[in-house]
Amino acid sequence: MSSTIVSLPDQSTARIPKVNFLTKENGLLSWLLTGDHKRIAILYLISISFFFFIGGALAGLIRLELLTPQSDLMATDTYNKVFSMHGIIMIFFFLVPSVPATLGNFFIPMMLGAKDLALPKVNLLSWYLYVAAGMLALYAMITGGVDTGWTFTTPLSTHYVNTNVITTGLAIFIAGFSSIFTGLNFIVTIHKMRAPGMTWFRMPLFVWAHYAASILMVLGTPVLAIALVLVVLERTVGIGVFDPAKGGDPLLFQHLFWFYSHPAVYIMILPGMGVINEVISTFSRKRVFGYTAVAFSSVAIAVFGFFVWAHHMFIMGVSNYAVLVFSLLTMLVAVPSAIKIFNWAFTLYKGSITFETPMLYSFGFMGLFTIGGLTGVFLGTSGTDIHLTETYFIVAHFHFVMVGGMLMAFLAGLHFWWPKMTGRMYPEKISQLAAVVTFIGFNFTFFPQFILGTLGMPRRYASYPPEFQVLNVFSTAGATILGVGYLLPVLYLTWSLKYGEIAGNNPWQATGLEWQTQSPPLTENFTEIPIMDHEAYDYEWLERQKEKEVTSVG
Amino acid sequence: MSQISPVIWQFLVKWMTNFALFPPEASRIAPQMDALYFFMVLVSLIGLTIVILLVTSFSILYSKKRHPVAVQIEGSTLLEATWTIIPLGLFLVMFVWGALIYFRVYTPPANAMNIYVVGKQWMWKAEHPGGQHEINSLHVPAGRAVQLTLISQDVFHSFSIPAFRVKREAIPGRYTSVWFEATTPGTYHLFCTQYCGTDHSHMIGDVVVLTPDDYKKWLASSTSGASLAQNGERLFASLSCAACHNTRPDARGPSLANVYGSKLRLTSGQTVIADDAYLRDAILNPSQHITQGYAPIMPTYQGQISEEGVIALVEYIKNLDSDYRVQQTTTTTDLLPQSEGKAAPAGQNAAGKDPAGQGMVKQ
Ligand code: HEM
Ligand SMILES: [Cu+2]
Ligand SMILES: [Cu+2]
Numbered sequence: 001m002s003s004t005i006v007s008l009p010d011q012s013t014a015r016i017p018k019v020n021f022l023t024k025e026n027g028l029l030s031w032l033l034t035g036d037h038k039r040i041a042i043l044y045l046i047s048i049s050f051f052f053f054i055g056g057a058l059a060g061l062i063r064l065e066l067l068t069p070q071s072d073l074m075a076t077d078t079y080n081k082v083f084s085m086h087g088i089i090m091i092f093f094f095l096v097p098s099v100p101a102t103l104g105n106f107f108i109p110m111m112l113g114a115k116d117l118a119l120p121k122v123n124l125l126s127w128y129l130y131v132a133a134g135m136l137a138l139y140a141m142i143t144g145g146v147d148t149g150w151t152f153t154t155p156l157s158t159h160y161v162n163t164n165v166i167t168t169g170l171a172i173f174i175a176g177f178s179s180i181f182t183g184l185n186f187i188v189t190i191h192k193m194r195a196p197g198m199t200w201f202r203m204p205l206f207v208w209a210h211y212a213a214s215i216l217m218v219l220g221t222p223v224l225a226i227a228l229v230l231v232v233l234e235r236t237v238g239i240g241v242f243d244p245a246k247g248g249d250p251l252l253f254q255h256l257f258w259f260y261s262h263p264a265v266y267i268m269i270l271p272g273m274g275v276i277n278e279v280i281s282t283f284s285r286k287r288v289f290g291y292t293a294v295a296f297s298s299v300a301i302a303v304f305g306f307f308v309w310a311h312h313m314f315i316m317g318v319s320n321y322a323v324l325v326f327s328l329l330t331m332l333v334a335v336p337s338a339i340k341i342f343n344w345a346f347t348l349y350k351g352s353i354t355f356e357t358p359m360l361y362s363f364g365f366m367g368l369f370t371i372g373g374l375t376g377v378f379l380g381t382s383g384t385d386i387h388l389t390e391t392y393f394i395v396a397h398f399h400f401v402m403v404g405g406m407l408m409a410f411l412a413g414l415h416f417w418w419p420k421m422t423g424r425m426y427p428e429k430i431s432q433l434a435a436v437v438t439f440i441g442f443n444f445t446f447f448p449q450f451i452l453g454t455l456g457m458p459r460r461y462a463s464y465p466p467e468f469q470v471l472n473v474f475s476t477a478g479a480t481i482l483g484v485g486y487l488l489p490v491l492y493l494t495w496s497l498k499y500g501e502i503a504g505n506n507p508w509q510a511t512g513l514e515w516q517t518q519s520p521p522l523t524e525n526f527t528e529i530p531i532m533d534h535e536a537y538d539y540e541w542l543e544r545q546k547e548k549e550v551t552s553v554g
Numbered sequence: 555m556s557q558i559s560p561v562i563w564q565f566l567v568k569w570m571t572n573f574a575l576f577p578p579e580a581s582r583i584a585p586q587m588d589a590l591y592f593f594m595v596l597v598s599l600i601g602l603t604i605v606i607l608l609v610t611s612f613s614i615l616y617s618k619k620r621h622p623v624a625v626q627i628e629g630s631t632l633l634e635a636t637w638t639i640i641p642l643g644l645f646l647v648m649f650v651w652g653a654l655i656y657f658r659v660y661t662p663p664a665n666a667m668n669i670y671v672v673g674k675q676w677m678w679k680a681e682h683p684g685g686q687h688e689i690n691s692l693h694v695p696a697g698r699a700v701q702l703t704l705i706s707q708d709v710f711h712s713f714s715i716p717a718f719r720v721k722r723e724a725i726p727g728r729y730t731s732v733w734f735e736a737t738t739p740g741t742y743h744l745f746c747t748q749y750c751g752t753d754h755s756h757m758i759g760d761v762v763v764l765t766p767d768d769y770k771k772w773l774a775s776s777t778s779g780a781s782l783a784q785n786g787e788r789l790f791a792s793l794s795c796a797a798c799h800n801t802r803p804d805a806r807g808p809s810l811a812n813v814y815g816s817k818l819r820l821t822s823g824q825t826v827i828a829d830d831a832y833l834r835d836a837i838l839n840p841s842q843h844i845t846q847g848y849a850p851i852m853p854t855y856q857g858q859i860s861e862e863g864v865i866a867l868v869e870y871i872k873n874l875d876s877d878y879r880v881q882q883t884t885t886t887t888d889l890l891p892q893s894e895g896k897a898a899p900a901g902q903n904a905a906g907k908d909p910a911g912q913g914m915v916k917q
Contacts, residue, residue, distance in 0.1 A: 005618070293629065320657060348613065352616060353612070371598070381649060456714065467574045539624065
């Protein structure tokens with residue numbers, strides 16, 4: 001018995017279908033004016049990769065500076081700009097759009113059996129807004145940068161720095177609208193565009209996860225927009241809402257900012273969890289264990305996610321009773337995440353498991369997200385938060401969930417759907433190696449930071465006491481390995497565009513509707529609208545389909 | 555080779571001797587917090603081990619080689635209930651335990667001595683009741699509850715002493731507080747942990763815990779000649795607060811004796827407790843809350859007194875409470891070698907070194 005499920009067409013005769021969404025029209029304009037969700041997804045993929053590598057280069061600079069206790073590589077001011085831009089780019093220009101705007105955009109309509117998203121023009125507009133915002137952010141960075149951190153804490157951002165706060169704020173404001181439109185589009189599509197027979201509980205869990213994330217985008221992002229507008233107004237005309245000297249409240253900004261930014265962390269993880277469902281189910285040939293519980297846990301995270309924001313403010317002088325309530329709610333929101341982890345683990349039970357690259361990334365996700373989530377509980381516990389907040393413990397926590405979680409999930413999904421998107425396979429061995437290198441590099445980079453945080457090393461420090469050096473050197477060394485882990489996919493994925501094996505319709509023998517059509521798909525996705533006459537993840541249905549094909553051909 | 559190796563060796567030795575894995579426990583709360591921390595570490599390790607065991611053992615048992623055909627399973631309510639309820643239960647234990655510690659850290663005991671700390675870009679200024687003044691360092695006695703009343707002059711800062719496991723944000727325009735009881739004499743890190751601009755990473759210092767005897771010596775050697783309350787008294791005189799706040803029957807303002815900690819009834823009908831924050835606000839934004847029976851004639855002092863000046867005034871007004879004053883005087887005196895802590899009576903402040911002007915905002 002072979003140890004892979006990959007089933008490719010005969011390479012000597014197979015070729016990429018002549019007509020597909022990539023070849024349908026040619027020329028730059030056909031891309032820039034496209035309404036095709038798949039092309040827009042590709043545009044997004046290119047743009048977010050671009051920003052990922054800028055953010056990554058900045059991360060490299062941060063780690064280099066921290067190699068030694070003194071701030072010797074750059075002045076503290078420069079360091080502050082570097083970590084601020086790193087955070088802003090990675091969060092608003094990479095993680096928030098990462099899975100939804102690329103994989104979500106590409107596959108939600110296909111999974112639902114639809115021709116496109118409900119609002120194709122709005123989809124294109126989202127991308128233009130994103131690009132405009134990204135360019136503005138880069139412009140702000142090149143013309144002097146910004147040194148407020150991604151959190152824009154007032155009154156620092158309003159009265160005490162003279163860097164490009166307004167331009168950057170505007171960039172994030174615009175990027176916010178891009179994500180509001182994406183969320184809106186998903187919600188409308190999921191409500192209105194499902195193929196006949198595609199009931200809510202037949203949808204892949206990837207779609208459920210995006211539905212929950214979309215709600216967060218649509219309801220949360222406007223609050224961020226308001227907060228940013230108030231910062232700009234405070235800076236330009238001094239309206240004084242955040243200024244205690246004018247009777248304003250400096251804590252108000254914190255409330256507004258975190259009212260968005262806590263839900264935003266779930267915008268940054270739910271779509272990734274969606275990917276993990278598809279991958280784990282496919283590579284263990286089993287329906288996701290407890291489908292309904294997993295679906296509802298996404299929605300529960302989205303709903304509870306709105307009521308925990310003040311856990312970012314436990315030591316800021318909010319009332320003790322508020323601390324009690326928010327700490328309790330934070331505990332409740334951690335439970336659905338735990339549920340998901342165990343459901344995925346039990347999806348493997350009595351499966352028939354193979355270990356292709358997407359699966360390796362998913363295992364990485366499960367391990368790292370477990371650590372990330374559990375350390376979140378350390379921070380949600382009000383007592384220990386006092387010691388751990390504002391230190392490297394926080395940095396480690398959110399990198400475990402965002403990089404160990406979301407980025408791993410993104411890479412899992414990218415490899416999983418790469419054959420569908422391009423019609424060609426990525427090279428398996430080297431990509432498995434990349435997955436392992438990433439996992440090792442990640443742990444080397446970020447695990448020492450938990451210890452640093454426990455020791456009390458503050459975040460956002462360009463210099464630090466010498467006894468923290470050993471752990472920082474570990475972290476920088478790990479970051480180098482991690483960098484290699486991220487460069488490899490760029491190389492071999494690009495290579496595979498020309499030299500990869502022809503994938504055929506369904507190389508993984510997966511059940512989603514997106515796999516029941518040619519790769520790369522037609523512009524209209526399906527030759528005829530599919531009818532969903534089975535449950536999601538129904539591998540027996542897939543077997544019957546295959547038999548039917550054989551008999552009808554023979 | 556033989557030349558290089560001693561260099562490398564030295565380097566390694568330097569590294570390893572200067573290598574920390576866990577912060578010292580130098581306050582009374584530290585071991586309590588660490589107990590909870592290690593409980594959570596334990597739970598996390600068990601949880602993580604379970605996840606890893608499940609994933610690896612299923613991967614081995616049910617790999618395609620061994621188990622070519624999957625068995626479809628819908629789910630299991632019992633199992634799912636288990637992994638909902640057990641984590642929830644554990645998280646709730648952590649929540650309660652954590653909340654107990656949180657309340658302990660932020661509820662100072664009544665007999666705590668108070669030190670004011672002002673944060674500004676990029677330094678910490680500490681004002682001791684005896685008038686001692688420090689920058690980027692804080693001397694405290696071991697074995698005594700010390701309360702810090704924090705405020706920022708500009709942006710958010712955060713006062714963090716990892717060895718004590720305490721931390722509190724210093725916020726512009728508002729007092730916050732935290733307390734600790736140091737247990738082990740020594741020198742510990744003091745960090746600003748809230749990002750505050752250019753030199754955030756240089757806003758660091760030392761917390762020096764002294765034995766009670768050494769502390770007395772330190773107090774004596776670093777006295778500035780006048781206590782904080784005396785400085786306040788001078789300001790009170792030079793800003794002519796006494797023009798209205800005197801105890802004469804025709805005074806235009808209320809008497810401030812005993813006002814600290816008392817309940818005030820405002821014209822708006824509210825009652826408020828006159829704590830530090832209220833006193834500060836009464837000086838800077840008097841029109842926001844008018845005490846019943848008085849006209850809104852008190853001018854604002856916003857922008858005219860520095861944060862330290864306000865602190866000195868507040869400290870002075872606090873000391874006008876006779877009970878409190880007795881208490882304060884005795885506690886300060888038994889720490890002082892001589893009787894320096896005693897506030898001089900009003901009107902006798904001409905002898906001070908640098909009287910009026912101190913504490914005013916320099917324009
Ligand atoms: C399992 C559930 C999680 C819990 C219980 C949790 C809890 C927390 C808490 C309490 C904080 C605030 C700590 C503090 O400021 O003192 C925090 C910070 C943070 N968390 Fe989580 N978290 C969880 C999952 C996530 C996820 C999924 C993400 C993102 C994908 C995330 C990203 C972040 C970020 C970015 C911060 C730091 C924000 C900042 O100060 O810059 N967390 N988390
Ligand atoms: Cu949060
Ligand atoms: Cu700071």
